[in-house]
Amino acid sequence: MNMVIKNCLILFCLFGFSCNKENKTTISENKHKSEIASVKSRIEINYTDYYKEAKFYCKKNNLNQEKFILIDLGLHSGLKRFFVYDFKKNEISKSYMVSHGCGDNQWGKTASKDKPQISNEFDSHCSSLGKYVILDRGVSQWGIKVNYVLQGKEKTNSNARSRAIVLHSWEAVPDDEVYPYGTPEGWGCPAVSNESMKEIDALLKTNKKVLMWIIKS
Known part of the structure; x- marks a missing residue:
């Protein structure tokens, strides 16, 4: 009888640990989603x-008048x-994750996730x-x-081409939002995820001379 009770207690403890672990995971995921929703609401x-x-700039400079890209650092x-x-539709049709330059910080890290350094200088x-x-x-x-x-x-x-600043993809860039964590930082190029680049590439193959405007709101 003691052995049966002992085994039951062990099973109960294991079940309780498993449920607790699942609950903690669920709470963590919900908290993460809540944080994203919270920051978006602000x-x-x-x-x-x-x-x-x-729109005015594209018309004046004979650029693509179907689409344009806005990046808000x-x-x-x-x-x-x-x-x-x-x-044409007067709306955002797609949105993606994008990296910014690391500046004085370590490449591939996220030290400036909420305050990127901005510069047009070489080797910055x-x-x-x-x-x-x-x-x-x-x-x-x-x-x-x-x-x-x-x-x-x-x-x-003005130094973008000389600095080899290009639009490309990078495995380190996530597909989905990761706030409050950041996106790994490169050397100044706007880099997107591989899956995002497949869609962007398809867009740019059929839309030439597209305006990309990088701002810091």
């Missing part, structure tokens, strides 16, 4: 003025902040703000081996 950024200016890097805007390892025109499709050593040349059109990003 972000009430109106990009309307950017959309209007982008003012948002935490654990959130989606790469937006494909549809001029920083992202640069401003309007870019997405040009030729090329071969990358990263991700799905595809990149797109970026031509900086303002004083704040």
